[in-house]
Amino acid sequence: MFRGTGACLQTAPRRSRARYFSFRSYVIFVENKPYKDYSQEFTVGDETTGVYHRVFASLGDSLHNLDIHTENTPGGAEGDPFSSSAVIVCTADRGMNQQVRDALGAAGFSTDIMNDDNISAGLVNLGLEKGKDHLNVMLRVIFWEDPQAGAEYINNLSNYVKVLRITPKTPFADLNRWPVPTLKPKETDFTEFNVVPNAIGNLDHLRAEIIERHGGSDYDHVDLAMTNWLEGYGAIALDSDLLADNRDALYLRTEDFQLTTDDDFVITYGVNHVTTGKAIFCNASFYGSKLMNGVVAAHISEYHQDSAAKYFPEGYEDARYFYVWKMARKVDGGCPAVRIPYSTGNPSGSAFGVDNNTDALVWFRSYVDPATHVSAALFSIIWDRAILIKKKTKCGCNNSSGR
Structure with missing residues (x-):
């Protein structure tokens, strides 16, 4: 919970370089509305504390490594923000923000490393009393340059990140609330069709080559339907659970499906959004639907840059703009692939896998259009695709592995 005249102060030096890092505040739990059914939602609380459902929606754009103010990138200047300190001031009131900034300045902190995270009362129900919204702040880091140093940072986060909750002893007589933040525009006049004009034919x-090479007469194939995901403001307005969205990422997902046997698998394919210049990295992740637990990821833009080349005629130049990755129980080396772990008997815990005959889906993410410093616009990219390939059974019965 967060009072309208309170503040959250964070100081955060980053040690090892990473492809991407960001800070973002979220509204995570909202009080249940009367006469609305939340039986299918994740809820917490009781009559004493109030009963809340999860929304987990972002409250604006992220502060990320392309524009954060740090010692090495003062005032958001270009440079390397790693191994340098930053301060993030999270407030819902302009007056409180200024008081914190003044105190930081008096303590010797430069305004050039101060970043504002402004929370609007137009988006959240502020206060500490029963029924008020619950907020949190998330740090995302992806692809450490030095994984060992990255693990040391995450496992000892309190050595690097300090969070202070500040509450004035005397509440402000006059409030000067922040407006709803203006979001970065995502649209440009440049789409992936400008880079790969023959993309649909390709x-x-x-698709035809994948079905011929990975399917055949012993398999059925299903082209999985695709849809996109809401952003923070939209989920807040619709009172929907957004599972910690990020405006730096464009999210696409398949419909739910099931692996019936260990011979079933999914082929993901499409345009590599990094190669076209519309993202700094992109991936596809296999999830269980019930818990929304991601269990394995295909890092499309990081490895096997020529993954689609063998599906095109030799020497075809535009093959570099495409990818093909497999998600399967059995990894045979025929193409870049990730192995889908089981839930039952998983030594890391049941949420680290997905069993057969259990609803699953694939999420696709592409992060940060370099031209806008936010994710690409939904219709400026060519959507990813996925094919579920299922082994036929002679009797038409369920031939599951038992897991």
Whole structure:
């Protein structure tokens, strides 16, 4: 919970370089509305504390490594923000923000490393009393340059990140609330069709080749339907659970499906959004639907840059703009692949896998259009695709592995 005249102060030096890091505040739990059914939602609380459902929606754009104010990138200047300190001031009131900034300045902190995270009362129900919204702040880091140093940072976060909750002893007589933050525009006049004008024909060619090489008469194939995901403001307005969205990422997902046997698998394919210049990295992740637990990821833009080349005629130059990755129980080396772990008997815990005959889905993410410093616009990219390939059974019965 967060009072309208309170503040959250964070200081955060970053040690090892990473492809991407960001800070973002969220509204995570909102009080249940009367006469609305939340039986299918994740809820917490009781009559004493109030009963809340999860929304987990972002409250604006992220502060990330392309524009954060740090000692090495003062005032958001270009440079390397790693191994340098930053201060993030999270407030819902302009007056409180200024008091914190003045105190930081008096303590010797430069305004050039101060970043504002402004929370609007137009988006959240502020206060500490029963029924008020619950907020949190999330740190995301992806692809450490030095994984060992990154693990040391995460496992000892309190050595690097300090969070202070500040509450004035005397409440402000006059409030000067922040407006709803203006979001970075995502639209440009440049789309992936400008880079790969024959993309549709190429994707149809890939689909035919995938079915021929990975399917055949012993398999059925299903082209999985695709849809996109809401952003923070939209989820707040619709009172929907957004599972910690990030405006730096464009999210696409398949419909739910099931692996019936260990011979079933999924082929993901499409345009590599990094190669086209519309993202700094992109991946596809296999999830269980019930818990929304991601269990394995295909890092499309990081490895096997030529993954689609063998599906096109030799020497075809535009093959570099495409990818093909497999998600399967059995990894045979025929193409870049990730192995889907089981839930039952998983030594790391049941949420680290997905069993057969259990609803699953694939999430696709592409992070940060370099031209806008936020994710690409939804219709400026060519959507990823996925094919579920299922082994036929002679009797038409369920031939599951038992897990």
